[in-house]
Amino acid sequence: MTVEWISFSDLVHKNIKTLEKGTTHAEAYFTMTETTEVAVRNSEILTQNRLTDAGVGFRVAIKNKVGFSCTNTLTEKALINAGEKAVSIARVSAKIPHFTLPGPGQRVTVKKTYDPQIAGITVEEAVDVAQRLITAAEGFDPRVRAKSGRVVFQSGWRGIVNTLGVDHEEKETKAVLYLGGVGEYNGEVTGVCIDVEFSRTADISPEKVGEAVGEKVVKMVNPQPMKSFKGTCIFGPEACSYQIADVLTDALKGESVITGRSFWTGKIGEKVASEKFSVTDSALLENGFSSRGFDDEGCPSKDTALLKNGTLQSYLHNTTTAHALQMENTANASRFPSGFDMVRSIIGKGYRTTPESFPSNLVIQPGDKSKEQLISEVEKGLVIESMAGFAQKGSGLISAQLSQAFFIQNGEIQYPVRGGMVSGVAFDWFNTISGVGNDVKQFDNAVVPSVRVEDVTVVGG
C-alpha cells in the first residue's frame, strides 16, 4: 500500500466513526487513482497526460432519508465538512422507500485485476505503445490513417467502509487501447473504423488493435448505396456492446423494474427472447475489465444468470432495489455506469456519485458458429459492425445510422454500405435471434459476440 493511500484511508475511517452519531447509516466510498494517458491524433502522438485524483463520497441516511456529499480535498477539515454537508442534505431529503446498506459479507478475490507492471508504467513506455498502435494501423495498408486514439494506463485503490461493518479495500489496474482510423483513396475518405482493447494487465497488443483498424478500414473502401429492405442483420460485437447492451441494461436494472418502465417488469420466468440468447452478469470473470471483489456498496461480487435460453432469470440489483422487490441482491451497485447521464457528466463518476444498478461484465454467452458461418446462412441482409445513434430508454427503440456495415446476399458479403439506417425495437429483435457467434470481445462493461437477428428493417441511403 502506498503511504498516501494508508493515511487517506485512516482519515476516512476516522471520519466514518464520527458520523455514527446522528445518522442511521453512514458510508464512505473512496478512491485514489493515477492515470497515464497518451493521445493520438492524425498519425501522430498529440499529448501525454498524467492525472492524479483522489476523493471520498459520503452517503448518510437518517432513517431512510439520504444525503450525499463528496470532496477531493483530502484534509481532515474538508472531510468533516463533506460529512456534515451530507447529514444536512439528508435532513431535508424525502424518504427513499426500502433504503438499506449492506452489512459485512464473505470476502471474494478475483484473479487478474491488478498488475504491478501497469502501476509502474513510465511515460516513455506509454508513448511507445501509442507509437506501435499508429505504426500497426498505417503499416497494414498505405491508405490507412490513424485519426484518433488513446492509450490509457490506470492504477489505484478503491475502498468502502460503512457503519454496518463493511470495510473493504482493493487495488486495481486497467489498460485501454483505442484507435479510430480512416482510409484515404482516390480523393475519398472512408468513415471512421474503431478497434479497442480493454485489459486489467499489461498483456496488451497495440499491434493487434492497430492491424484490426487497418483491416476494417480497407474493407470499407468503395462503399455502395443500397435500397431499403427487410432482412437479416448480424450485429457485430461492437454494435452489441453499445446499443444492444444499453437496451438490455436498461430493461434489467432494478430501478427500471421498480418504476415499471422496464419492458421486462414482472416477467421473471417468462420467455422474452430467442432460445439462443443467454446473458449473465459476471463480476468474477478473470481479467474482466469490470471484475471486482466487491461492488460499489461493498457487497461481495458474484455471477448472475440474467437470461437463460431466452427466459428471464434475474434483474440487476443493488441492496436497495433487491430489498424493494424482495429479490436476491446481485451485487451490481456501480458508481461507474456508462451511457450518457447529465449529472454524472458534470460531476464525474466514482466517489463523486451515489451507486446505481449497472452490469459489471454483461456477458452474452457465445454460440458455436464463427462469424463466417453466421454470414453463410444469410440470404439477404447486413453485417453491422458499428452504428451510430442511441437506443431509446424504456421502449427499446433503436434507429441508428450504419457507420460500418456490409451487404450480404446468398451467404456472401457483397460490398460495404454507404449511408443507410437500421430501425426497430430491440425487444422484437431479441425474439428473432437466429444465431450467436463465437467471436466474443471484451468491452468496458460487456463481453459480447456477434448476434444474428431476422426480420430487421433496413433503410437505404
Place this chain on the structure above:
Amino acid sequence: MFEIMEKSLQTNLARQVDLVQIRGQNRIITTCIVKNGAVEQFSSASLGGVSIRVLVDKKSWGFSSTNVCDVDNVEKTLENAAKLGKAASSLKKQEIELEPVKAVVAEVEAPVKNSVGIAAEDIVDIPSEAYKGAQEVGPEVKDVKATYIAVEDEKYFLSSEGARITQSTTRVMLYVDVIAKGAVICPASETLAHTGGLELFDRVTPYELGKKVAEKAVNLSHVKAPPPGMFNVIIDPKLCATLLHEAIGHPLEADLAMAGGGFGSQVGETFSSELVTIYDDGHVPGGLGYFVYDDEGVFCDRTILIENGILKSFMHDRESAALADVHPTGNAHAWDYSVEPLIRQTNIGIEAGDYTVEEMIENIKDGLLLEGTFGGQADSNADFTFGFQSAQKIENGVLTEEFRGANVAGNAIEVFKTIDAVSKEAVLRPGACGKYQFAVQGRVVPAIRCTIMVGGTGG
C-alpha cells in the same frame, strides 16, 4: 491557490521550458434529483485542483493535473508535465507554433441576479415543483425525473507569458424527463439552463416546465411512429440546435477540420445555402457557453464562421490559429482543471431569417415538422444521426397528424445546401457536448426548412 500557482511559475524548471500554463479551479456542484416525488439524489460536490501544461523543445506538450494543491504537489505536477513533454518530443515531426496573444491580466465575473446560495429546503423545492407540474397531468405519466444542477466555478489562469486571469461563473440547469404510458411507452424531455443565477426561473417556472413536458409525453404515447424516407422538413429550433452543434459546429472546429473533416480547409468556398450565416460567440448573455476568456487566456470573440453560405473561418485555439495564420478565436476550453483545453464551441448560432414558421409550412406539399431533440452524434465528415422527440405531418401546407420521435440521418453539408427558408426568430438554447471531455454550451437557433432522411418505423 493563486499564490501557490504563482510560486511554481517562479521555479527554475518553469524557466527552462518554452511555455508554462497553469490552471486552478474551485468548483462547487449542487445537484438535486427528484424522481417520482422523492428526492432520489441530493448532493454537494466540492472539487478543486491544479493542472499544468508545458511546451518543451518547441514541439511537445506535457500535461499533468493534481487534486492536492499544496506547494510540493503543484511543483511535482510541473515536473511531471515537463517529463511528459520530453517523453514524446523526439517523435514529433513538426514544431508547434502558437499564435501570439496579449498576456491578459483581468478579473471577471459572469452576472448573477439571484444567488444559488439558498437553503437546502429551497433547493429541493425547485425539482419538486417540476415533478408536481408533471404528475398533475394524469395517470399516464409513469416516470418523472427532475434534475436541478448549479455549478459555481472560480477559475485561475497563469502563464509564463504574464497572463493572470481570474473568472467566476455560475450556471443553473433544470432537466425534466418524463415517460408516459399510453398506447405505447414514450419519453419526452426539456431543459432550462443558463449562465447566471436562479433568475432562470423568472420566465418559466419549474412547475410550468414539468407540466409542459408531461403533456408532451402523454400526447405522444398515443400517436404512431413517423414513416421512414426522405422528406421536406421544417426543423424546429431545439432540433436545429443539435444539428447545428453536432454536424456543422464540429466540422468547423479547426482541430477536426485540419484532420480532414467535411469542410476541408476551404475558406472562401460555398458550403451551405446562401440563407445561412453561422457564428460562435462567447459573450451571448445568459448563454450556457458564456466565457469572457478561454483556457489559454484568449478573449472569446464573436467569430463569423459561415456568411451567406460561404466559409469564413474555423474555431481556433492558439496552435491551430498559427497554422492557419489567423487570430485565435477564444475556443480553447477545458471542462475542468483536470483536463487539457480543446477546441470547443461556446455559443454557436444561426442568424435569423425572414420567414415565420407558418409561412415555412405553407409551401410544403408533403413533409414533416420535426420537433425536440434526444441528442445525437456526428463524425468529422459531417455525417450525423440524431433523435427528434415528435413530428407533425404537413400535407398541402397544413399540419395534419402528430407522430412520435425517431432519428434523422445524413450529411449535414448536403442537408444545409437544401435549406430554403430560415425563421425570423432565433432562440437561445442550452446544450452539452462530449468531444473527448464534457462541456456545456449555448446555441442560438431559428427554425430551418430543408430535406432530410427520417429513420421512422411507421408506415
